[in-house]
Amino acid sequence: MKGMQVILGYHDGRSAAARMVDGRLDDLLIDAADDRPVPGTVFRAICDRPVKGQGGMFVRLGDGLTGWHRNAKGLAPGQALLVQVSGHAEDGKAVPVTDRVLFKSRYCIVTPGAPGLNVARSLTDDDERDRLLEIANETVPERDGTGIILRTACEGIEAEALIDDLTATWDLAQQVLSDDGRDAERLLDGPDAHGLAWRDWDGEASDDWDAVAHQIEALRRSDVNVGPATFHIELTRALVAVDVNTAEGGAGGLKANLSLAREIPRQLRLRGLGGQIVLDLAPMPKKDRKTFESALRGAFRSDPVETSLIGWTPLGHFELTRRRERRPLEELL
Structure with a gap:
């Protein structure tokens, strides 16, 4: 189907929403099975202890949760303040919060x-x-x-x-x-997923969840085939590693890397991945690096999740950081 569709449904009894563009899955939201706070949740927090050298403060959120407020200026232990969850926390880490409540x-x-x-x-x-x-x-x-x-x-x-x-x-x-x-x-x-879809997405409404189920299944695999390239996206505890492979030599390396640049924002968005991301690219001449960077920057320009392009490492990898606004899809599935 041509055009944009917003499909509301359920995954294992949990609210889920998908945005389709010309029949292709473009964005995906699935509620978690647990009660961990999602971005937008508002707490009355109690300041706990500042962290010297980092300028931040741990805060008590209630429900047995601890939050991390990056700006402790003017705050004192025991002080109450309103905070809002600004991203998803990794398991075992404090919930990121901000006092800029919207x-x-x-x-x-x-x-x-x-x-x-x-x-x-x-x-x-x-x-x-x-x-x-x-x-x-x-x-x-x-x-x-x-x-x-x-x-x-x-x-x-x-x-x-x-x-x-x-x-x-x-x-x-x-x-x-x-x-x-x-x-x-x-x-x-x-x-929840339905509320976010209503709030932020435009498109023709539908409840045909079967239309997206098989595309969600493809996201369980680490490999993605795009044109001349195959790349693997793997989540580790420290970072997200992306490995690019191509059977073509010579100029094929640049073609494969440009294919990755066009596709990687969508894949990260669908898989709910953020934090540190390292791209292990296909071999290409150094003179082509600016071409790749330009394509990557253009691809992320329309992506709603804040992403920063950091640059090249001595080993020739490319690094970027991405805001953790969602839980990794593999946890939700």
Whole structure:
């Protein structure tokens, strides 16, 4: 099927969502079987102990969980503060959290401590921007130091739908922000797979989960065949290793590596992989490295997960780091 589809279903009784582009699996969300907090979860945390030399602090989250807040400036042990889970923690490690709490819905983001009313830059039509700002101002006229960002999905939306979404998101934010408890506690769960798909994906809705099941099965294997290249993606405790192979010699090395560059953002996204990633590329002349880097940078430009290209190692490997926003797919399957 041509175009974009958002398919909602279940995997082993857990909520799951898939985004298909022209019949090809482009993104995948599956809820975990355990109760570990997902990104977006809000806690009332208690500062525990700072870590000298790193500028961060461990915090108690409740539920027997420990969080890691990277910026301890101005914080003292025993202090209570609101934090939001910013990524997935590896097993046995503290949950990464931030005190920059955001309340995000399909049409808006409520930003405590960052006042102002703004529209996404991607909406360039002045009349539409003015219409959306007028609706938001009338819906939430008194904001008291809390801001609102109207998202790209607002374009062309009927006023009633935007008002309902704004009101619900604003009320939820105020409910959490007005909490005056003093003990560590989970205050708000992050969205599940269906909620994330509704919030962040566009496309024709479907419940035909069988259409994606066989493509999910292919993700159980480490090998990926793309054009002239076969590459293997393997998760270790320390890093993600990607090994590129090709039967072609000479210029075939560059062709294989360019095939990897185009495909690797999708594979990492589908497999939920992040952290340190090392690419063991097919042999190619050093003069072709800039061509490869340019292709890799362009491929990650449209990927929603923050990824940094680090560079080359003395052994000729290429390193990058990627935000851990999801659990590895092999854990979820």
